[in-house]
Amino acid sequence: MTQGQPAARPGTAGGAAWRQLRLEQVTRRFGSSDALADLDLTIERGEFIALLGPSGCGKSTALNCLAGLLPLSRGSIWRDDTRLDTLPAERRGFGMVFQNYALFPHMSVRGNVAFGLKMQRRPRAEVARRTDEAIRLVRLEEHAGKLPGQLSGGQQQRVAIARAVVLEPSLVLMDEPLSNLDAMLRLEMRTEIRRLHQSLGLTTVYVTHDQEEALSMSDRLVVLRNGRVQQIGTPEQVHTQPANRHVAGFMGYRNILPMRAVAGNVVEGDGLRLTGTAVGTVSSGDSVEVAIRPEDVHLGHGIPVTVGVVEYQGREVAAEVHTAGGVRLHLRTGKGLRPGDQAEVALDPDRLLIFPIVPEDA
Template identity: 65%
Template sequence: MGASGFEALRLDRITRRFGDQVALRELDLTIRGGEFVALLGPSGCGKSTALNCLAGLLPLSGGSIWLDERRIDTVPPERRGFGMVFQNYALFPHLSVRANIAFGLAMHRVPKAEAKRRVEDVIRLVQLTEHAHKHPAQLSGGQQQRVAIARAIVLEPPLVLMDEPLSNLDAKLRLEMRTEIRRLHQRLDLTTVYVTHDQEEALSMADRLVVLRDGEVQQVGTPEEVYAEPVNRYVAGFMGYRNMLAFGVESCAGGEVTLAAGSARLTGVNRDGVRGGTAVAAIRPEDVGVVEADAANRVPVTVEVVEYHGREQAVQARLQGGEELHFRTTRRLAPGDQVDVGAPPERVLVFGTDDAGTGGEGRAVAPDARTTPARVDSGAGA
């Protein structure tokens, strides 16, 4: 337990509906004090809805939220006391940086002298001392972002909620702010819930990831778990497994499945209890490379497009059966080249073909059905 001042924030089957549409379905999650949790998913997956429900800006349609033993989902946002950083920052345009940051302290009737001290402290922390007198419109995007963060953390809230705070920044600034947010989190021991659609951002910042799709949790786990052991095709696709190759199952043995890719054979880890029929092999482009004749999982391909990426090249090629395959190589290739590529069997994940989001055994919502259960309420990464 950190300075956050609570043991656990517990989301108990929280549900939010907009009309007939379910934006968030029975989300169960326990966040430990001091933890950095990222809610990850594409737009419309319910991650912002979850954040707004946490902040109290959206009432729940069902379920409850508990801060230790206190139920808080019925508490209005102004008395919930969570800090929030909005995607567009939502700085008060008519107030100076200093007044923006002091706003929350004034609302909580913190004595003037103490408020002044705390504002100056946090301004120094986010390195805005020489800009403190300016209005938000006079600041750059990164500076506005820091004001928004300062305004949220000056109240020393038990929980800071961040709604895609970096999405409006350019690439370089985004990297800097990522480090900055992580630094603040470690230094102040804040509990943070961070919403993003950028898997790289989530992986690099969070202690624990919650991958959402269509309002439902797909997987909860540490960055390592989610990255290396995605529980279904959907999470795999989101985690950079760009190659999704569907082939007939030839044999299943132990934890391995072998697929018939034309004349070639593709062996991988059985991630979905595949027993026959058709299955999908998920492989990252980085794990595929040009191989020699005796390598495992050797597949002949024809090069179609080569992109220069500096140290290596990103290649789009086609298998004999017409399937697209993306891989990386340091070898100089040209369109039309015929090469053999392969991937280590432990890096090939085989999932069932039924769509991960529409039901069937490939679904991730029943934790016990998986080979490596990532228990939704485990708090394993903390």
């Protein structure tokens, strides 16, 4: 390997190329409840997949099932024609980056990165070469001799990533790896992880509860709720076309209002009459919920409101306003607002989504 070549060979596991990783009806039950139910997902080689959802939705359970840290209650996992769920974790050829880094505190950066290769009894020259390359890839050459306790949080996370990719894994699993970092470091590491993913041709499954993180990094998102998939799609699809009100709420549609369908795409409730786009089948008289993002509620001629809480957010303010009928709306604007101001707002009908209320929503 010459200088500048990547430490990992994309799409290899034990030297064998692969095309797809398939999760079929993957279920994990604890007692009488399903922490994860009937997960069907096909991951193409080279993809960056984000498992997204609130705490307790099943995303970490899915990752641990994939890693081999939890046995399946039902279903199977395949890499092309090879079944993986019957194999122990160490034989699946995956790399894992944990939330708490899980570094050996008594080993240097170099020692931590080289550890897995040494356990595989690789030749000494190969261990040294691949370890040096992995450390270079995460830009820690000057810190190679330091202990983890001498590093910043971001540097420790880089060590954890280097330790995963140096093994040339067929898949890299990341379990909320940035949750312990401050805001600026999170932004830097998001870019760094995406850079490594692209430059090494990695296949990555990334668990997060941060929708902005998922949108900015992934090729596809898998949104989970109560152990079940709610939607699988590209960041743009999930962001602009949420499949149901639960996905909408998680993806930033902060205004979710109970109303009743009148005719076509017209809804009424609490003194408001609005027009939007139905997502699913909606009939006249149905109970529905409408959803719209704060940035799609505009100041201007329309619904009279009173300004309540105002939060300064740099170039914009986030404001909570109230209609005469008591409906609370959230908006974002570059105009100056103060609590108690009287104003009017208009809801963009092209951005307002109408969701039917289905039995499991009750």
